[in-house]
Amino acid sequence: MNITIILIIIGLLGISAYYTGLRKSLTLREDKLLHSTPIYHGAILAINSSLASILLVIVWVLFEKNIFPELLAFRNILFIISIFIFFLTAFFTFKKIKNKFKARDKVEKIIELFLLVCSSLAILITVGIFLSVIFESNRFFESIPLTEFLFGTHWSPQMPIREDQAGSTGAFGAVPLFTGTFLIAFIAMCIAGPIGLMSAIFLSEYASKSVRDIVKPLTEILAGIPTVVYGFFAVIVVAPFIRNTGNYFGIEVASESALAAGLVMGVMIIPFVSSISDDVINAVPQNLKNGSLGVGATKSETIKLVIIPAALPGIIGGLLLAVSRAIGETMIVVMAAGMSANLTANPFEAVTTVTVQIVVLLVGDQEFDSPKTLAAFALGLVLFIMTLILNYIALHIVRKYREQYE
Amino acid sequence: MNNLKSRLAKEKRFRLYGVASITLALFLLSLLFVSIFSQGYTAFQETKIQLNINFSEEILDPNKTKDWEIIKKSNFSLLVKNSVNELFPNVSGRSNKRKLKKIISSSAEYQLRDYVKNNINTIGKSKKIWVLADDDVDMLIKGHINRILPEDERRIDNEELKWIEFLESKNLIDKFFNKTFFTSGDSSESEQSGILGAFIGSLFALSITLILSFPIGIATAIYMEEFAPKNNKLIDFVEVNINNLAAVPSIIFGLLGLAIFLNFFxxxxxxxxxxxxxxSLMTLPTIIISSRVSLKSVPPSIKEGALGVGASKIQAVFHHVVPVAMPGILTGTIIGMARALGESAPLLVIGMVAFIVDIPQSVTDPATALPIQIYLWSDTPERGFVERTSAAIMVLLVFLIFMNSLAVYLRKKFEKDIG
Amino acid sequence: MNNDDLIKETEFQINNSETVGNIHVEDPRIIVKNINVRYGEKLAINNVSIDIGKNEVLAMIGPSGCGKSTFLRCLNRMNDTIESCVVDGELYLDNENILDEKTDVVPLRAKVGMVFQKPNPFPKSIYENVAYGPKIHGLAKNKIELDEIVFNSLEKAGLFNEVKDRLDAPGTSLSGGQQQRLCIARTIAVSPEVILMDEPCSALDPIATAKVEELIYELKENFTIVIVTHAMQQAARVSQRTAYFHLGNLVEVGPTQKIFTTPQHKLTESYITGRFG
Structure with a gap:
């Protein structure tokens, strides 16, 4: 018997249980006030009885999937037992429904429990990410030593198809990926840092309200554009432009240069930097500014000597968050940066990044157990740890900064 | 005084940097929009050629059965071929005739088949029908292939050009609104490809996201804002976790999905x-954070009023605080959903990147999503796909702009309600 | 006597004095015995005992920060919503110690209603505002009964004639004074026995204040009312008994007339004569 059908039947029974509870409490109400309104009596009857039988179904299915596959043949018995349990709990709950029965308290306990379970999900997801990534990476490190992965300078993850194939043992030295990632992130920050910061300063200190009201939403549009669109923009506009300009000056530029990917990523991050900087600059107390203006400093001097130093921790925190964004960004680099793992600091050459390689390793039909696929998880682990540390530091700095002026 | 002068000059320069930064950012934004629009607007039209089709009984239904099951197996391609040859009687030779037929899209025979299915009485008659042109012809008509270029530098040779110019002179070739783009799935032929499959895929995925992340997100926010003990280490830990999750690269969620949903479950x-x-894993933190902010901004006096007439805490929160915070919560949800709509990296990892022609019928059918379709097309060098990529981006942006405007509207409403 | 001396003198007297006047009444509705309230380390109410009689209006006056609002919020356990707040002592309503852990606050708050300092109607229609309490307590079996409760409560709150044509209008669209009377109607609708009012007129203009005071005077026929106020005239106008609080202590309690004309305690006298406030 199909599990879905069992669950649907339990659901339908639950609905009828609700109306049964409602009916009984409505009759009771004719004589005397109830502790809880009738809907709670209906609800508790429905919840109690369906929860009990659904729990049974879940436990059964878990057993069947993981321990005793033979149980599959006894689905009909499961159905009978679960219906039996439903009616048993329904019967006992039904008997409890009296004028003084605290149905509301019971329902509210269940609601509160549900809320609590939902909030634990956030922890569960983090733990899930951590465990799954660590578990798979561990399998990877069983065949490839950690030191080779972290310090090797040669990356070519193609594994031999046949045992005796010549000259094609995969190499998993991830250093070129790390340098590529940082090169692109560095270029992106060179664009986004100054432009984002200056835009924020201009908008919060110089621009009139009307200008601000128009320009701010426009920069927010930049933040809402999907990264795949930026990637396409990089491929059809920025990369050809850089290549042509390079050729004009006699510089050889790869068609998938680090510069193109970095530039476009920088554009993507501008609104991110500017909105965080805007927040922290606005958090600087007005009297600090007035103090400086009052002794005859110009606006730019006030900004450079008073506001920026005061807002510095917040700005640094924001920039760190932006770096973490740049490191983890995928689509722009998948589309605009290369696949080849060059160990270089030359922005005109093609480089590859951690995220690009994760995608390359996982797209297409793969044996899930091959080191090639598992390598993606090892890269994911590195990426996760790097961004986690950056985020943690950044969020900590920003929080401390906010508290200072609150 | 000199000092003051240079100070004022510095002030001016500094201000200029600010203006320059903003201008540059806005210039890049408009460059992006202009380049995509100029590449893509032509994709909303498609080129069709009018053929005089003779639905010959000999080809379609020689035994006069009038039975669709038999008719549907006949050679519709021959109808197209005959009609084209009739149009250009001077073209001779097998290879030339084949080349001639190629100016018509290969979808034409299916179009005719569907036509006959719906008009079974048309068998034995002739009818003028507009059929799709091949993508190279389409590009030529839209001006993306330059006719003045030397023959070996364009994808249409002189002979083909002559044929097309003949069609043009007889008004047998024209541009129509591109229905195909909105009503079909992916295809290897650019003129037959559309975004419907990807759109449905996105719709399915986003529905799942909404169903999962909206209730869980709100429940978490309510618990943390209204019920969780304050100054509790565990709750602080959950909070740090949620903030961190919001900044985890999206591709990591893809890895989680691959390891747990695909391999384990x-x-x-x-x-x-x-x-x-x-x-939904990705959207959850966004919804939680914004819901908490809007729950926090509901004046506590409303809750007190409810408690004062004897509402329980849960009743006070669910009857009064949550409804007031709802527009704010919805704003956050819409922004989260908009982000999910534009997201592609985690979908690549769980294999939603494949050449899928069929329109997905359920949430378990293989599918792509709009941004993935954009990615796939952008990888194809043909000019016809470049145009369609840009057009698909425009469609995606229209949806995003709509969602974001809705979010802004709700936020304004929320701010007004809170007063 | 200069101000510093006064404060010193005050502190000395507080720490060494018991409540002046008779804290007991003949037919008590609420009996408060040795209540202490702490916010974390800080003692906000120091050993207060008092009876509250049936169908009387008890006014609580005193300088701001004296703990009169905190004390009021003990009476329906609204202090539970403040996490750091700890209450101990005994507080009997119908022979049940409501400070007991096991007491269900929901029926308690239905029995002891509360009107707040700032009018806080729900952002719903006028009708819904009043109907909310009866709905959650299941007081009406059908729409007709509910209508009756709502109309009656609005009538009793003296608001019915003003709003009967726009019961669907949002509660927040009313004027300040009307909003406060709506809140009173909302409280009456669950037919409480005691109504607590926490400076109900402090956010209202004089005309609206007069209306609310008039209403309080009428309500005493059916309800026991405890009202916190910083306006002494208001206490004089609406209450039968007055309690004077100072720095968390109940300094003096007695018939309103007596407190205002011949206060026994020096602090009460200083307050009444306007030496601090």
Missing amino acids: ELPRSAPLVGGMVL
Whole structure:
């Protein structure tokens, strides 16, 4: 018997249980006030009885999937037992429904429990990410030593198809990926840092309200554009432009240069930097500014000597968050940066990044157990740890900064 | 005084930097929009050629059965071929005739088949029908292939050009609104490809995302804002966790989905179901954070009023605080959903990147999503796909702009309600 | 006597004095015995005992920060919503110690209603505002009964004639004074026995204040009312008994007339004569 059908039947029974509870409490109400309104009596009857039988179904299915596959043949018995349990709990709950029965308290306990379970999900997801990534990476490190992965300078993850194939043992030295990632992130920050910061300063200190009201939403549009669109923009506009300009000056530029990917990523991050900087600059107390203006400093001097130093921790925190964004960004680099793992600091050459390689390793039909696929998880682990540390530091700095002026 | 002068000059320069930064950012934004629009607007039209089709009984239904099951197996391609040859009687030779037929899209025979299915009485008659042109012809008509270029530098040779110019002179070739783009799935022929499959895939995935992340997100926010003990280490830990999750690279969620949903729970690969689940992991932190902010901004006096007439805490929160905070919560949800709509990296990892022609019928069918379709097309060098990529981006942006405007509207409403 | 001396003198007297006047009444509705309230380390109410009689209006006056609002919020356990707040002592309503852990606050708050300092109607229609309490307590079996409760409560709150044509209008669209009377109607609708009012007129203009005071005077026929106020005239106008609080202590209690004309305690006298406030 199909599990879905069992669950649907339990659901339908639950609905009828609700109306049964409602009916009984409505009759009771004719004589005397109830502790809880009738809907709670209906609800508790429905919840109690369906929860009990659904729990049974879940436990059964878990057993069947993981321990005793033979149980599959006894689905009909499961159905009978679960219906039996439903009616048993329904019967006992039904008997409890009296004028003084605290149905509301019971329902509210269940609601509160549900809320609590939902909030634990956030922890569960983090733990899930951590465990799954660590578990798979561990399998990877069983065949490839950690030191080779972290310090090797040669990356070519193609594994031999046949045992005796010549000259094609995969190499998993991830250093070129790390340098590529940082090169692109560095270029992106060179664009986004100054432009984002200056835009924020201009908008919060110089621009009139009307200008601000128009320009701010426009920069927010930049933040809402999907990264795949930026990637396409990089491929059809920025990369050809850089290549042509390079050729004009006699510089050889790869068609998938680090510069193109970095530039476009920088554009993507501008609104991110500017909105965080805007927040922290606005958090600087007005009297600090007035103090400086009052002794005859110009606006730019006030900004450079008073506001920026005061807002510095917040700005640094924001920039760190932006770096973490740049490191983890995928689509722009998948589309605009290369696949080849060059160990270089030359922005005109093609480089590859951690995220690009994760995608390359996982797209297409793969044996899930091959080191090639598992390598993606090892890269994911590195990426996760790097961004986690950056985020943690950044969020900590920003929080401390906010508290200072609150 | 000199000092003051240079100070004022510095002030001016500094201000200029600010203006320059903003201008540059806005210039790049407009460059992006202009380049995509100029590449893509032509994709909303398609080129069709009018053929005089003779639905010959000999070809379609020689035994006069009038039975669709038999008719549907006949050679519709021959109808197209005959009609084209009739149009250009001077073209001779097998290879030339084949080349001639190629100016018509290969979808024409299916179009005719559907036509006959719906008009079975047309058999034995002739009828003028507009059929899709091949993508190279389409590009030529739209001006993306330059006719003045030397023959070996364009994809249409002189002979083909002559044919097309003949059609043009007889008004047998024209541009129409591109229905195909909105009503079909992916195809290897650019003139037959559309975004419907990807759109449905996105719709399925986002529905799953909404169903999962909206209730869980709100429940978490309510618990943390209204019920959790304050100054509790565990709650602080959850909070730090949520803030961190919001900044974890999206591709990591894809890895989680791959390891847990696909390998452990053995859910189907490439399915919007898994895509939606992965996207909901990503959307959850956004919804939680914004819901908490809006719950926090509801004046406590409203809750007190409810408690004062004897509402329980849960009643006070669910009857009064949550409804007031709802527009704010919805704003956050819409922004989260908009982000999920534009997200592609985690979907790549769980295999929602494949050449899928069929329109997905359920959440477990293999599918792509709009941004993935954009990615796939952008990888194809043909000019016809470049145009369609840009057009698909425009469609995606229209949706995003709509969602974001809705969010802004709700936020304004919320701010007004809170007063 | 200069101000510093006064404060010193005050502190000395507080720490060494018991409540002046008779804290007991003949037919008590609420009996408060040795209540202490702490916010974390800080003692906000120091050993207060008092009876509250049936169908009387008890006014609580005193300088701001004296703990009169905190004390009021003990009476329906609204202090539970403040996490750091700890209450101990005994507080009997119908022979049940409501400070007991096991007491269900929901029926308690239905029995002891509360009107707040700032009018806080729900952002719903006028009708819904009043109907909310009866709905959650299941007081009406059908729409007709509910209508009756709502109309009656609005009538009793003296608001019915003003709003009967726009019961669907949002509660927040009313004027300040009307909003406060709506809140009173909302409280009456669950037929409480005691109504607590926490400076109900402090956010209202004089005309609206007069209306609310008039209403309080009428309500005493059916309800026991405890009102916190910083306006002494208001206490004089609406209450039968007055309690004077100072720095968390109940300094003096007695018939309103007596407190205002011949206060026994020096602090009460200083307050009444306007030496601090």
